[in-house]
Amino acid sequence: MLRFALTRIALAVPTLLIVAVSVFLLIRLIPGDPALLMLGDMADPHSLADFRRSHGLDQPLPVQFALWLGNLAAGDLGRSITTGQEVLPLIFDRFLVSATIVVVAVALASLVAVPAGMLAAWRQNSLTDLAVVAGATLLLSVPSFWLGLLLLLLFGMKLGWLPVVGYVPFGQDFGAALAYIVLPVATLVLVEVGVIARMARASTLEVLRLDYVTHARAKGLSELAVMGRHVFWNAFAPTWTLIGLILGNLLGGIAVVETVFTIPGLGRLLVDAIFARDYPVIQGCLLFIAGVYIVVNLVVDLLYPVFDPRVTA
C-alpha cells in the first residue's frame, strides 16, 4: 500500500513540472517585454529593472525558468497588474468560493446518480432503465450556462423564490449564503448527474455479468444483499475515478456558471484577468487550477484501493 502510494506520488511530480514549463512558455510566447507584461505599462523604471534582475531576464531561458520556479516554490506569483493585490492570496480566496460550490454539487450529484445508475443496470431494459438512460442522455446534452439561465429565469425571476445574482460567504450569513448557492449548485448537479449515472450503470452492468454475482444469488442472498454487499463496491470503483475527473474538470469549466450567477469564483477571476491582460493573475490561475486538478486525481487514485484493493497488488 505504501509502495503504491509513493509510486503514484512520484508519478505526479513530472506532470506538475511539465505543467509549470507549459505555463512558463505560454507567458513567454506573448510578444513584448516580460517585465512590462508582468508589471503593467504603468510600472516605474526602477521596479522594471528590479524585476528583470530578479527574474534573470538577461540570462538564458533555462536560468529564467529556474529563477521563476524558485519564486513559485516560495509562493511568490507576483502582484495583480490591475488591483496590485498579491496573486496567491487572491487566488486562494476565490478558490474557496468555487470549491464550495463544486464539491457540494459533485457530492449531491453522486448521491443521486450512483443509486439511479445501479437501479437502471439492475433492471436492465426495463422501463426504469429506459427512463434513467433517456434522462441521463438528455441532461448530458444540456449546456450548464443555458440550464443556469433557465433556472434563474424560473426560480429567480418568475417565482421569485431565490436571489438572482451574487454571493455571500458562509462565514458571514449562513442562511443567505445557502440561498445564493442553491441555483449554481443545482445547475451543476443536474449537468453532472447524467454523466455519473451513465458511468454507474455501465460499470454495474459489467459487474452483474460476473460469476461471483451469480454465485451470490445462488447462495440465496436477497437482491438487496447482492447489490449492496457484492456489486456496489466493485461497480463503484470506476465511477469513483470519473467523479475525481469531474471534480477537477469543473474547476476549469466553472467560469461559465460563475458568469451566469455573478459569483466571484476562480473561473471568473481567470476570465476577467484574460480581458484585462493581467498576466500575473492569468499565470497564477492556470498553474493553480492545473495543480489542483493533478492533486485531486492523485488523491482519487490513492483512495482507489479502498474500493478495489486489487490495484495495490
Place this chain on the structure above:
Amino acid sequence: MTRTWFGLPASPGALLGGLLIGVLLLAAGLGMVWTPYDPLAIDFRARLQPPGPEHWLGTDEFGRDVFSRALAGASTSVSISLFTVAAATVAGMLIGLAAGYLRGWTDRIVVSITDALLAFPGILLALGLLAVLGANKYGIILALALAYTPSVVRVVRSNVFSLRETGFVEASRVMGNGELFTMARHVLPNCIAPVTVLATGMFGWVLLSESALSFLGLGVPPPAPTWGNMLAASRPYMSQAPWLGIYPGLCIALTLLGINLLGDAVRDRLDPRMRRI
C-alpha cells in the same frame, strides 16, 4: 470494419440523433447562403418583439431577427467546430503515426508533451491559449485544436503500437514493403475507425467549448452571431424577453443530444455487450 458504419442499428435513439444532426447540418448550410432577415440588420422600431408570424423566434435588443441570427450562428458554430476537429484530427494522426513509427526519443517527447497538455482540465488550456492568441474566430480554432489534438495523438499512437505487432503488418514487411509504405497502406487505414469515433464525440465537445467561450466573451466577437454570444447578450433581457436566451441554448442542447445519441449508437455497435435489446 465497414459493417460498423453501414449497419448502424436503427434504434429510435440513433434515428433521432441522425435526424437532429441532419437538421443541424442543413441549418448550417442554409445559414451560410440565406436567412429570412439580415442577421446584422438593426431595426430599433422592432426591438424585443416576442416570437410571432413575422419574426418566428422574436427579435433581440437591437431589433435583429433571432431566427436569422440562430441560422447564421449555426453556420458559424458548425464551421468552427468542423475546422477545429479537422485540424486536431489531421495533426493528431500525423503526430501519433510519427511517434508510433519512429518510437524511441520522438515517442518519449511526444508522450510527455501530450501528457502535459492533457493535465490541464476542461477548457482551461483553451482559456490559457486564448489569453495569448487573442479572442477571435481563428484564435478559437487554433486554441481548441491545440487543446483537442493530444487525445487524437494518444488514440492513434496506441493503435499504431498494437498494429505494428499484428500478423498482417509483419506479412507486409516480410513481402519486402518499406516501413513507410506499410504504415500508409496497412497501419493508417486501421486507425481510421477509432479516430472517426473520437472525432464524432469531439465535434460535440468542441461545439460546447466554442459556445462556452463565446458565452464568456472570449469567442467570436459581436456583432457576428454565435449561439454562445447570443446567450450572453440575452442575460440583461432575461425577464422581459426570455426567448432571447431560450432558443440559442435549445439549439446547443439539441445539437449535443444528436451527437450523444449518434455516439451511443456507434459505441453500442462497437461494444455489443452494452447493446440494449
